Amino acid sequence: MDHVIKVQNLSKRFKIKQKGKGVSGSIKSFFAPEYKLVTAVNNISFSVKQGEIVGFIGPNGAGKSTAIKMMTGILYPDQGSISVLGYDPQQQRQELAYHIGTVFGQKPQLWYHLPPIDSFNLFAAIYDLPKSEYEKRLNLLVRLFEVEDILQQPVRKLSLGQRMRCEMMASLLHKPKIIFLDEPTIGMDILVRKKIRELIKELNEKEKTTIILTSHDLEDVEQVCERIVIINNGKIIYDGPTVKLREQYLHWKRIKIIFAKKTNELKLGLRYCTVLNKGNDEFEINVDTRHERVQKVIERIMSLQAVEDITIIDPPIEEIIQELFQKRHYGTRKI
Amino acid sequence: MGFISHIKLFKEYLKIAVATALEYRANFVIQVLAMAFNDAFLLVFWFLFFDRFKLINGWALEELMILYALLTLAYGIAGVFFGNRSQIPKLIAEGKLDFYLNLPKEELFHILISKSSSFAVGDIVFGLLLGAYVLTLSQWPLFLLFVVISTSFVVSFGVLVGSLGFYFGNAEETARTLWMGMISLSSNPFSIFKGGARIILLTLIPAGFVTGIPVELLKNFTWSWFGILVGAAVIFLLLSIIIFRRGLRRYESGSMMTARI
Amino acid sequence: MELAKYSALARISIGNNLVYVKDFFMSSLFIGIILFIFIQLWTVVYGTEAEVIEGFTLGMMIWYLVLTESIVTSPGRLIEDIGAEVQSGTIAQHLLKPYHYLLFKYVTTMGSTVLRFVMTFIIGALLAFFFVGGIKVTLWSVPIIILSLFLALTLHYAFMAAIGVMAFWLEDAESLYLLYQKTIFVFGGMFMPLDIFPAWLESVSKALPFSYVAYYPAHLAVRFDVNEAISVVGMQIVWISVLSVIAWALYRFCVKRITINGG
Numbered sequence: 001m002d003h004v005i006k007v008q009n010l011s012k013r014f015k016i017k018q019k020g021k022g023v024s025g026s027i028k029s030f031f032a033p034e035y036k037l038v039t040a041v042n043n044i045s046f047s048v049k050q051g052e053i054v055g056f057i058g059p060n061g062a063g064k065s066t067a068i069k070m071m072t073g074i075l076y077p078d079q080g081s082i083s084v085l086g087y088d089p090q091q092q093r094q095e096l097a098y099h100i101g102t103v104f105g106q107k108p109q110l111w112y113h114l115p116p117i118d119s120f121n122l123f124a125a126i127y128d129l130p131k132s133e134y135e136k137r138l139n140l141l142v143r144l145f146e147v148e149d150i151l152q153q154p155v156r157k158l159s160l161g162q163r164m165r166c167e168m169m170a171s172l173l174h175k176p177k178i179i180f181l182d183e184p185t186i187g188m189d190i191l192v193r194k195k196i197r198e199l200i201k202e203l204n205e206k207e208k209t210t211i212i213l214t215s216h217d218l219e220d221v222e223q224v225c226e227r228i229v230i231i232n233n234g235k236i237i238y239d240g241p242t243v244k245l246r247e248q249y250l251h252w253k254r255i256k257i258i259f260a261k262k263t264n265e266l267k268l269g270l271r272y273c274t275v276l277n278k279g280n281d282e283f284e285i286n287v288d289t290r291h292e293r294v295q296k297v298i299e300r301i302m303s304l305q306a307v308e309d310i311t312i313i314d315p316p317i318e319e320i321i322q323e324l325f326q327k328r329h330y331g332t333r334k335i
Numbered sequence: 336m337g338f339i340s341h342i343k344l345f346k347e348y349l350k351i352a353v354a355t356a357l358e359y360r361a362n363f364v365i366q367v368l369a370m371a372f373n374d375a376f377l378l379v380f381w382f383l384f385f386d387r388f389k390l391i392n393g394w395a396l397e398e399l400m401i402l403y404a405l406l407t408l409a410y411g412i413a414g415v416f417f418g419n420r421s422q423i424p425k426l427i428a429e430g431k432l433d434f435y436l437n438l439p440k441e442e443l444f445h446i447l448i449s450k451s452s453s454f455a456v457g458d459i460v461f462g463l464l465l466g467a468y469v470l471t472l473s474q475w476p477l478f479l480l481f482v483v484i485s486t487s488f489v490v491s492f493g494v495l496v497g498s499l500g501f502y503f504g505n506a507e508e509t510a511r512t513l514w515m516g517m518i519s520l521s522s523n524p525f526s527i528f529k530g531g532a533r534i535i536l537l538t539l540i541p542a543g544f545v546t547g548i549p550v551e552l553l554k555n556f557t558w559s560w561f562g563i564l565v566g567a568a569v570i571f572l573l574l575s576i577i578i579f580r581r582g583l584r585r586y587e588s589g590s591m592m593t594a595r596i
Numbered sequence: 597m598e599l600a601k602y603s604a605l606a607r608i609s610i611g612n613n614l615v616y617v618k619d620f621f622m623s624s625l626f627i628g629i630i631l632f633i634f635i636q637l638w639t640v641v642y643g644t645e646a647e648v649i650e651g652f653t654l655g656m657m658i659w660y661l662v663l664t665e666s667i668v669t670s671p672g673r674l675i676e677d678i679g680a681e682v683q684s685g686t687i688a689q690h691l692l693k694p695y696h697y698l699l700f701k702y703v704t705t706m707g708s709t710v711l712r713f714v715m716t717f718i719i720g721a722l723l724a725f726f727f728v729g730g731i732k733v734t735l736w737s738v739p740i741i742i743l744s745l746f747l748a749l750t751l752h753y754a755f756m757a758a759i760g761v762m763a764f765w766l767e768d769a770e771s772l773y774l775l776y777q778k779t780i781f782v783f784g785g786m787f788m789p790l791d792i793f794p795a796w797l798e799s800v801s802k803a804l805p806f807s808y809v810a811y812y813p814a815h816l817a818v819r820f821d822v823n824e825a826i827s828v829v830g831m832q833i834v835w836i837s838v839l840s841v842i843a844w845a846l847y848r849f850c851v852k853r854i855t856i857n858g859g
Contacts, residue, residue, distance in 0.1 A: 014587055017504055040590060069588050074436040076584045097439035109434050111351065113358055118351060125347040126438050128340050154358075362768055369771030376778035380787050387792050391640050454770075512622040516629040527636040 004178060004210050005048040005071065010080035011234075012041040012066050040066040042234035043080070048212065050177075053204050055221030055242075056214040058231035064214040067231070068180050071212070072102055085177060098127065101171035105183035108163070109170055110155045116166040117151045120173060127174035134173065141169045145199065161192035168199065178210040179203070185220055193217075197224050230324060237324055249320045253294050254313050255285045260306035268300050281308075286315070344440055345416075345448050352415075352451035363453045370457025374407050377522070378465070392526035399524060400469040401553060402546045405478070406522055408462035409485035409545060414455025417447040417490045421514070423497025424507045427582075430589020443579050447490065474553055481549035484568045488545045491568075492517055494575040501582030513540070521545040541571060601695065602703040623712070624719045627665060631720050634661045635727045650791035655728040656818040657789070662720035663814035664786040667748050668777075670713040671756060674705055675776065678760025679769025688854050698757055698840075698847055702750075709749055737820040741813070744825070747832040748813040752780075754839035755809070761846040764853070785811030805835040 018034040041063045048054055056064040069075040071082055073089035073096060082089055087096040110119040124134040142148055145165045150158055158166070164184065171179065181200070185193045201224060203209050215221050221228060221242075228245055230238040238245060259281045266275060272288040287297050294312060301307065356363040378400070385396040413420065423446065426432050435442045435449075470478055496513045499506040517540055525547025528536055536543035548564050635658055642654040652660065678701065681687045690697040733741075759776050763769040781787050784806035790798050801807055812828045 014590055066588075066590055069433070069590075072437055074433050074588050075586065075590070093436065094439045094441070097437060100437075102433075102437045104433060107431065107433055111355075113355060114351065118354060122347050122351060125340075125344050126440055128343075128439075365766065365768045365771050369768070369774050373774045373778050376775075376782055380782045383782070383793055383797070384788065386794060388641055388645060390644070391637070392644075508622045512626045516626055519630055519633060523633050523637060527633075527640050529636075532632075532636065 002049055003047040004050045004085055005046075005212075006081075006083040007047065007067075007071070008045045008081045010041055010044050010067065010070060010082060011039070011078050012063075012070060012075060013037050013039050013078055039234050041070070041077075044231070044234070044236050045080075046229060046236065046239055048210060050210055051204065051208045052227060053200070053211040053213065053225045054227045054229060055225030056212065056229050056231060057216065057218060057221050060216055062231045063234040064231050065182055066234075068182055068212065068214060072100060072180055073097070098174065099177045101174070101176035101179045103164075103168050103171050103179070103181045103184050105164075105181075105186040108155075108167060110163070110166055112156050113154055115152045115154055116147070116158075116169070119155070119166075119170060123170050123173050129174060137173055137175065141172055144202070145169050160188055161195065164188065164192070164196060165199070168196070172203070175207070176209065178212065181211065181213045183215055184213070185215065185217060193220065200224055232324075245320060246314065249323055251288060251290045252315055253287045253289055254315050255287060255294065255297065255301075256309075256311045256313070257283045257285070257301060257307055258309040259283070260308045263305055266301075266304070268297065268304075270297060270300065273297055341440060341444060344445070348448045348451070349416075355451075356453060363456075366453040367457040367460060370454040371461040372457075374403065374458060374461040378403050391524050394524040394526045397469060398550050398554065400465060401478075402522070402524070402550050404462050404466040404469060405481060405485055405549055406462075406546050407458040408466070408482045409489050410518070411455045411458030411460075411462055412482065412486045413489040413493065414452040415459060416451070417493075418452040418455060419446050419448070419450035420490060420493035420497060421452075421511075422450065423494065424500035424505070424510045427497075427500035427586065428505045428507065428589070430587065432583075432586060433588055436583075436586075442583070443494065443576060447494070477553060477556075481553070484564060485545045485549060487568050487572055488541050489517075491571040491575040492541060494579055495571075498575070498579045498582045501579075501585045516540065517542055517545075521547070525551065537567070541567065544568070544571075602699065620715060623669070624715065627669065627716050627719050628723060630665060631658075631662060631723050634658065634665075635723070639727075650789065651819065652789060652791070655724075655731050658724045658728045659721075659731050660789060660814045660818045661786075662717065662724050663745070663817055664784075664810040666713050666716040666720055667745065667752065667810055667813065668780055668784070668786050669716060670709045670749065671705055671752060672708070672712070673773060674701075674753065674756040675760045675763070675773040676769045678757060679763030679772070682761055682764045682850060683767065683769070685854055687851070691851065698843060701757065702753055705753060706749065709753070710746075713745075713749065731818060733817070734820060737816075737825070740825050740829070741817045741820070744813040744816055744829055744832065747829060747836065748809050751805070751832055751836050751839065752809045754836055754843055755805075758839055758843035758846055761843060761850055764846075764850040780806055780809055783807070784809050785814070789815065805839070808832045808835050 014037070015035045016038055018036055040061075044063075044067065056067065058064050066075060070077050071084055071089060073093035076090055084096055085099050087099075089096055110116055111122075120138060124131075124138075129137070142151065145168070147162070147165055147169065150162050150166070155163060155166070168181075168184070184200075185196055188196070197220060200211060200213070204211050211224075213221060213225060226242055227240065228238065228242050229236055254276070262281050263283075266283055266285075268285075270292060272291040274286040276284040276286050285297065285301075287294055298310065298312075301310075381396065381399045381403075385399065389395065419426075426446065432442070432446070435445045438445065466475075466478065493514065496510040497506075499509055503509065520536060520540060520542035525536070525543055528543070528547075533543065536547070544564060544567050548560060552560055552564070638654060638657050638661075642649070642657075647653065649657070687697060690700060693700070755776065759772050760769065763772060766772060783790075783801045783804060785801070790801045790807060790811050792798075793801060802811070808828065808831055812824075812832075816825055816828055
């Protein structure tokens with residue numbers, strides 16, 4: 001089986017109750033509620049190969065989570081078909097659940113008042129894991145996730161990062177073929193995020209697990225995923241390799257320069273360069289690499305002023321999305 | 336997937352319930368005692384009542400004590416072993432059914448068993464003590480069968496009112512009111528209800544089946560009413576499962592929560 | 597000035613409550629069920645016993661129960677509400693505000709309590725009127741009855757406040773709520789007039805303060821007597837004072853503990 005997930009023409013709408021104002025509005029909506037239909041997922045199709053790491057990104061409420069929840073069988077689609085590992089998630093929810101794992105950043109699954117080990121034992125029962133197999137798996141995961149010391153402490157006493165590591169472990173005990181991670185790093189600091197990203201990558205490499213990740217944080221997705229699906233207003237607006245996304249929408253390089261002495265104005269005389277922000281002695285320049293070579297720009301800068309520091313970076317992926325969403329392009333104003 | 340694996344799961348949840356009770360030992364004891372006293376107070380009312388009036392349409396204090404034993408045991412067992420019933424509307428509204436829907440077990444069963452109420456342990460203690468006091472040894476087998484049937488009615492009704500959450504958004508208050516109404520209706524002598532009220536209590540709000548009919552059967556057994564009781568129990572159970580499953584198709588997983596505010 | 601501050605708080609509480617239209621319909625439904633049961637039960641009793649039981653006709657009995665039910669259920673779950681604030685220590689936030697916590701709670705809950713009382717009473721009165729007809733009330737006694745009902749709600753509040761604060765030590769507000777509620781149900785006379793009890797228990801229950809929450813004000817309303825009215829209102833004030841002092845002392849003690857422990 002080459003494709004582990006196949007989604008075709010998937011749509012989902014939600015009904016939202018409209019409430020009037022004040023007491024009369026409340027009474028009216030009690031007896032005769034009015035509804036508004038909101039399309040959360042609008043006719044999307046895609047498929048995922050085994051071992052892929054796919055990132056779903058988009059602003060809050062774009063429909064990422066709704067799409068994932070239909071793939072795992074939580075929500076029923078209004079239209080379209082889904083096949084995950086050959087199962088129909090709605091009709092064969094239980095069978096499918098043995099083979100997939102889910103981590104929902106905002107919906108913890110561990111018992112708050114009990115140590116994680118108690119929850120793990122429970123999950124072993126839920127997944128019908130034989131004792132020896134479970135213990136072997138648990139030992140492996142405990143080493144991988146470095147949680148030896150916290151296994152016996154009540155979850156309420158753990159830090160956010162420790163908790164999330166345990167949450168992920170709970171979803172991996174049954175060796176799932178696909179893992180769905182919905183906003184796994186929400187509310188976490190940089191170090192914890194980094195650790196979690198590493199763990200996801202390691203899992204993919206070692207166990208060939210297919211990984212579906214959603215995030216509204218682009219750095220997560222950029223770092224982890226080789227393929228990106230961008231969703232906005234329930235529609236897929238981009239689906240392709242992360243690298244390609246960069247090439248298509250990222251024909252820009254950004255040059256940061258700190259000059260040795262105070263500089264008020266920078267005149268390069270180049271058509272395809274834009275000065276983005278001007279500090280006292282700091283400049284940021286956007287270069288359209290389709291028309292201008294970065295090297296040439298740097299040479300020009302160096303010839304004008306004494307430079308203390310210079311860095312060349314890609315613009316953050318947020319801007320790519322913005323460009324995709326708004327179809328806005330940088331000007332080609334000459335500076 | 337199979338029956339046995341679900342029984343195993345049941346055992347695991349009981350272990351968790353025991354572990355939680357031990358973690359909060361003092362609270363557990365207080366809650367058990369409070370509920371047992373709560374039940375005793377209500378029975379005191381009927382002691383006082385029957386001290387003055389003796390008989391209500393054929394029901395005397397004895398029938399009422401049997402009713403209370405049955406009532407507290409049925410609600411107690413429902414609370415201890417299927418204690419998450421009361422949370423169903425909340426789980427629906429807040430999108431917390433996701434947890435169960437991501438796991439390979441029958442979702443309704445899994446939801447019901449995943450929480451246990453300490454208060455309900457007090458109900459069971461009280462029901463057993465009262466049963467030991469009021470029932471003869473020969474009544475016990477039938478009584479225990481009725482406890483099972485009544486528990487089934489109670490849980491089915493809880494699932495039915497809880498499932499309103501699928502259809503009416505936030506139904507917590509509605510479900511609780513109907514539930515409390517069910518308790519009140521099933522904790523009074525069934526003989527006071529006549530005509531239309533009796534029909535409602537044997538259909539829409541099956542309070543008559545939870546206590547009234549079984550108590551009357553214990554005093555005066557007839558196969559026809561026994562058949563009706565068992566049949567109704569099966570119908571209610573199936574109905575609750577069907578309504579819940581149909582409701583799941585409308586489940587929104589809290590997706591529109593932010594939009595609602 | 598002080599009074600204006602608290603009356604503004606009470607108005608806000610009523611305003612908040614009006615939004616909960618659904619809540620209102622649901623509690624109406626529940627009250628309807630309870631009163632329906634009572635009406636069935638007492639109709640049977642009066643049908644087999646006598647026209648008048650301990651001075652109560654069927655009509656008086658049902659109207660009595662409408663009133664006790666309205667009083668007892670109106671404040672909602674105040675004990676658990678206060679209990680939660682005491683346990684979580686959020687009560688400390690009120691220490692910085694320019695009002696006394698218990699008084700603040702009193703006016704905010706009394707606003708919604710009175711409103712809910714009126715609504716419950718209207719529903720109960722409609723049911724009672726439909727099933728057993730009206731009862732005779734002398735016009736000039738009405739203000740005194742209303743006063744006694746208001747004092748009953750206040751005493752009810754004082755009880756709940758004292759018990760709610762006790763949750764600080766006992767850790768479980770819901771248990772306390774259950775026990776207090778059942779005491780009022782039986783010994784406060786909510787389920788039936790204390791006159792029906794055996795003589796010894798009747799006199800004990802009537803002497804306890806719980807009877808001034810439910811039994812006495814409802815009794816006054818259906819069988820008004822000037823002398824009784826004076827003593828009931830007097831005793832209600834006495835018990836309100838006693839329980840307020842207890843609630844206040846418990847609160848002081850609890851606040852000291854909270855501030856020492858740093859909340």
